[in-house]
Structures are given as C-alpha cells and as structure tokens.
Amino acid sequence: MGKLTVFHVRAAKNGRHCDGDGLYLMVNGNRARSWVLRIQHQGRRRDIGLGSVDLGRRRQDDPVHAVEILRRKVLTLAEARDKAAILRRLTLAGLDPVAERDREVRRIPTFVQAVDLAHAELSRGWTAKHAADFKSTMLSYAIPTLGSHSVDIIDHAMIRATLAPVWTDKPSTAKKVFTRINQVLAYCHATGLRTQDVPQKQVVRRGLARQSQSQHHPAVPFRQVPLFMHDLLGGTESSGRLALAFAALTASRSGEVRQATWDQIDLDTKIWSKPAHIMKSRRASSIPLSEAALVILRRAAVLRGKSHVVFPGRSGALLNNGALRNSMLAQGWGHATVHGLRSSFRDWAAEEMPAIPAMVAELILSHSVLSQTERAYLRSDLTAMRRTLMEAWAAFIMPQPEKPASGASAPCSGPLTIDR
CATH class of the missing domain: 1.10.150.130 (Tyrosine recombinase, N-terminal domain)
Structure with a gap:
C-alpha cells in the first residue's frame, strides 16, 4: 500500500515525496508536479520519468481509459502506481525499462x-x-x-x-x-x-432510428419475361439489346455481360467461362449456354466488327454502364431493372422447376450457397443439371420463331464460328 493519498498529492509542497517501491512525486519551484520511478537496472540506479500529475477526476467513459498505461503522459496516483509496477516487472525480467516505456510511444494517426x-x-x-x-x-x-x-x-x-x-x-x-x-x-x-x-x-x-425495410431490385415478374423478350428482340438489332437478351438468358449481371469477350466462349462445350476479374465475388465461374443463348451470340457476331468484345459499343470497346438499362427503358420496361432479371429467373426456378435442387439455381447466379467445408467435399459443379435448367429457362422466355418457308433457312442458323 502506497504512502501517498490524493489529498497529499494535491497539498504537497516543493521537493520529493516517496510513495514506496521507488515511486516519487516531484514538486518543483513552480508547484509543477510529476511522477518519477527510481529503479536499479544492471547495477545502476536510474530515475525514470513517468509523466505529469493528473489532479482531476476521471469519468467512467473518459476516452483516456482506452489508451495503454505505458503511453499515458498524464497520470493519477493510481495510474502512476500501475505504470511503475509494470516497469518494475519488466526490469526484473531483464528488460530495459526506458526502452520498454518508449517502445509503446507511437505516433497515433488521425x-x-x-x-x-x-x-x-x-x-x-x-x-x-x-x-x-x-x-x-x-x-x-x-x-x-x-x-x-x-x-x-x-x-x-x-x-x-x-x-x-x-x-x-x-x-x-x-x-x-x-x-x-x-x-x-x-x-x-x-x-x-x-x-x-x-x-x-x-x-x-441502439442509438439510431429504425431503418425502413430494404428495397430489392425491381424485377419483371417471371411470367411476363416472355413478353419482355418478345418486345426486346422484335426491335432494331443493337449490341445493347442483344447484351440485355444474353443477360436474361444466362441470368448474369450487367457488368459480366458487358465485359464478356470471345475468348471466354467455348463453342465446343457451349460454356461461357467468366474470369474472376469480372465477377462481383472475384471468383471465376461458368455458365452452360443454351441453344437460344448461342443464337444471340450468332447475331452478336454479325455486329462485332473486329472487336474482341462480344457486345461492343460503337467504338469497339465495352458498352457503357447504362447501355443495358437504356435498352429496357426504350422498350417501356423502365419500371424494372436489369439486375431484377436474375430475380425473375430465381422465382421461375423455384416455382416451375421444383425437381431441380435450389442449389443449382444459386450456382448459376454465382451465389455462395455452401460453407467452406461443404465446398471442399462437393467437387462437381453440377454442369449437367445447370444446363438442363438453362435450356428450360430459355424455352420458357424466348419467343418461338416462325417456321421458315420451304427451302429457306432460319435466320442466324448454322454453326457459329469465331475469328479470334
């Protein structure tokens, strides 16, 4: 138990006042008060300054309580005893008390x-x-x-x-x-x-008002998606419209479709391999391409020019951020969003394809539906089931083409070849 009390600290006159265990209160001629610890280190006596004296009262919520004791420069009597005790233990452990004290003194940034x-x-x-x-x-x-x-x-x-x-x-x-x-x-x-x-x-x-319920992306009801696709594909051909149709058919995000390049498309396996850098999750993914999606690619190939981008803008570079949204607006579907088409697909899969596990639709949407342990044991990407779901979705939403006249070929039919 120390010799000093808070009253003694306040009333102390000039000089050195011992609290015990090497802790001293120093009061100089200007009545300025500070704490000093006298200690033996490697056979030498050393006086170590601990900081100035705090004569005020600390509230429980005072921010200074978050500051480590060795970093505090203004100390109450109790804090000075704590700091002195720590430095004494460090000395007994063979450490340099001054070096340990100063090690904690780091410039804290704003x-x-x-x-x-x-x-x-x-x-x-x-x-x-x-x-x-x-x-x-x-x-x-x-x-x-x-x-x-x-x-x-x-x-x-x-x-x-x-x-x-x-x-x-x-x-x-x-x-x-x-x-x-x-x-x-x-x-x-x-x-x-x-x-x-x-x-x-x-x-x-707890200190803020209750927030309103979060608003989801407005979506086209899935039963209206066939009408949406009819309106979309019945207009003038453009990269924006074809990109929007491809997004609907593959249940992909706008950014993924805009950044699609021909080297990501494998025509032999009918797979679109999405690299990690275009994915929201930053994990590579793949989408089985339905026959309807391949038809869209054939139509896009006609417009591509020399661009390596599947759905290029006028300059051959990527479509701008609002291109797909503008295509929706142009067809009078501005009450919904491009992202909402993913929700349309998910609702359709849940209601119309109950025999296919929900996880399959989630994998198509590139959602993380499994824990790390589950992913370690599930080695298959369920490509066959995903392809079945994508073909069924395409059959549901795509307008049925008119039967060509005898001897004529259907538009955009035949094999799709890509000059890479």
Missing part, C-alpha cells in the same frame, strides 16, 4: 491519416473502381466528422454521430459507410495503431 494508410495497403487487393469508391465514401461521409480524431479514441458514439445524417434517408449508403469505417479501424487494430477492437454494429444501432 482518422484521415489512417484512411490513407489503410487504403494504400488494402487497395492492393481491390479493383481500381472499388479503391476509388472507398476513398470517395470516406471523403463524403466519414472524414468530415471523424477526420481530426485520433483513431485510438473513436468509439460507438462517434460513429453513431457520423451515420445519423444518412441512416434513415440512405440506408444502403449508411451500411457502406459503417463497413468502410470499420475496415480502417480494423487495419489500425491489426497494425498496433489502435488498442480497441472495432465498434459493433448492434451497439451503434
């Missing part, structure tokens, strides 16, 4: 600095678009409120205040902001720049 540090490291595994979007989100929504704060004191209350302006009006944005704030804080925790773990979403939510 949040805006931490964003740059995390972005520089984490973006090496991201696409350029995701890296730019990450930085934009932080600049717009997080840095204005958190930017000047040290990362080791950012807590649930600070994050709640950051999310509150967009929490109910832009729930999807709020979710993205929270996720990316925690990515920065998790990076700081892993690199020793923050001692606390990342704030938990369920705790932050």
Whole structure:
C-alpha cells in the first residue's frame, strides 16, 4: 500500500515525496508536479520519468481509459502506481525499462491519416473502381466528422454521430459507410495503431432510428419475361439489346455481360467461362449456354466488327454502364431493372422447376450457397443439371420463331464460328 493519498498529492509542497517501491512525486519551484520511478537496472540506479500529475477526476467513459498505461503522459496516483509496477516487472525480467516505456510511444494517426494508410495497403487487393469508391465514401461521409480524431479514441458514439445524417434517408449508403469505417479501424487494430477492437454494429444501432425495410431490385415478374423478350428482340438489332437478351438468358449481371469477350466462349462445350476479374465475388465461374443463348451470340457476331468484345459499343470497346438499362427503358420496361432479371429467373426456378435442387439455381447466379467445408467435399459443379435448367429457362422466355418457308433457312442458323 502506497504512502501517498490524493489529498497529499494535491497539498504537497516543493521537493520529493516517496510513495514506496521507488515511486516519487516531484514538486518543483513552480508547484509543477510529476511522477518519477527510481529503479536499479544492471547495477545502476536510474530515475525514470513517468509523466505529469493528473489532479482531476476521471469519468467512467473518459476516452483516456482506452489508451495503454505505458503511453499515458498524464497520470493519477493510481495510474502512476500501475505504470511503475509494470516497469518494475519488466526490469526484473531483464528488460530495459526506458526502452520498454518508449517502445509503446507511437505516433497515433488521425482518422484521415489512417484512411490513407489503410487504403494504400488494402487497395492492393481491390479493383481500381472499388479503391476509388472507398476513398470517395470516406471523403463524403466519414472524414468530415471523424477526420481530426485520433483513431485510438473513436468509439460507438462517434460513429453513431457520423451515420445519423444518412441512416434513415440512405440506408444502403449508411451500411457502406459503417463497413468502410470499420475496415480502417480494423487495419489500425491489426497494425498496433489502435488498442480497441472495432465498434459493433448492434451497439451503434441502439442509438439510431429504425431503418425502413430494404428495397430489392425491381424485377419483371417471371411470367411476363416472355413478353419482355418478345418486345426486346422484335426491335432494331443493337449490341445493347442483344447484351440485355444474353443477360436474361444466362441470368448474369450487367457488368459480366458487358465485359464478356470471345475468348471466354467455348463453342465446343457451349460454356461461357467468366474470369474472376469480372465477377462481383472475384471468383471465376461458368455458365452452360443454351441453344437460344448461342443464337444471340450468332447475331452478336454479325455486329462485332473486329472487336474482341462480344457486345461492343460503337467504338469497339465495352458498352457503357447504362447501355443495358437504356435498352429496357426504350422498350417501356423502365419500371424494372436489369439486375431484377436474375430475380425473375430465381422465382421461375423455384416455382416451375421444383425437381431441380435450389442449389443449382444459386450456382448459376454465382451465389455462395455452401460453407467452406461443404465446398471442399462437393467437387462437381453440377454442369449437367445447370444446363438442363438453362435450356428450360430459355424455352420458357424466348419467343418461338416462325417456321421458315420451304427451302429457306432460319435466320442466324448454322454453326457459329469465331475469328479470334
């Protein structure tokens, strides 16, 4: 038990005041107070400065409690005893107490600095678009409120205040902001720049209003998809319309279809191999191509010119982001979205093809439906079952071609050859 009390610390006059076990309160001529630890290390007596005296009262929620004791420079009597005890144990273990004390003294970055540090490291595994979007989100929504704060004191209350302006009006944005704030804080925790773990979403939510139910992508009801395809393919031929039809037939995302190239198409096996870099999950996938999808490819080959892109824009490069959406709008189907066609396919598979396991449709949609252990044991990609489902889907949604006159050939018939 130490000799000093809080009252003695407040009232102490100039000089050195012993608390015991080598801990001293130093009061100089200006009544400035500081803590010093006298210790024996390698046969030499050393006086080690611990920090200045804190005469105030600490609240339970004071952010200083999150700071490691060896890093604190302003100490109460109890904290000075704790810091002294740690340094004494380190000395007994054969370590240099000054070196160990100073090892903990690291310059903790502000949040805006931490964003740059995390972005520089984490973006090496991201696409350029995701890296730019990450930085934009932080600049717009997080840095204005958190930017000047040290990362080791950012807590649930600070994050709640950051999310509150967009929490109910832009729930999807709020979710993205929270996720990316925690990515920065998790990076700081892993690199020793923050001692606390990342704030938990369920705790932050308790201080915020209830969000409205999330809105799904508006979809064409699956029974109306045949009419949609009739309208789409009955108009003037264009890369945008053919790409949209191909997206519907393969239940693929817009970005995957726009980035499809002829070297991804295997005509012998009738497989479209999607490389990882065009996939949302960043995992390579494949789609069995129905006969109707191959017809769309034949029609696209006529328009391709010399482009290696399956559905090129006017310059031969990729279609722009809104090309497929614009094709929907042009046909009067603007109430639905391109992404919603995937939902149309999923609803059809559930209602009209109950004999085929739900996992097959999920694999076509490139959804992760199995645990890591299950994936390790399931070595098959169920190609045959997926092909059966894709052929049935194509037969359901595609307009039936008119029977050609005697001696005439059907449009876009015959083998598809690709000049690579």
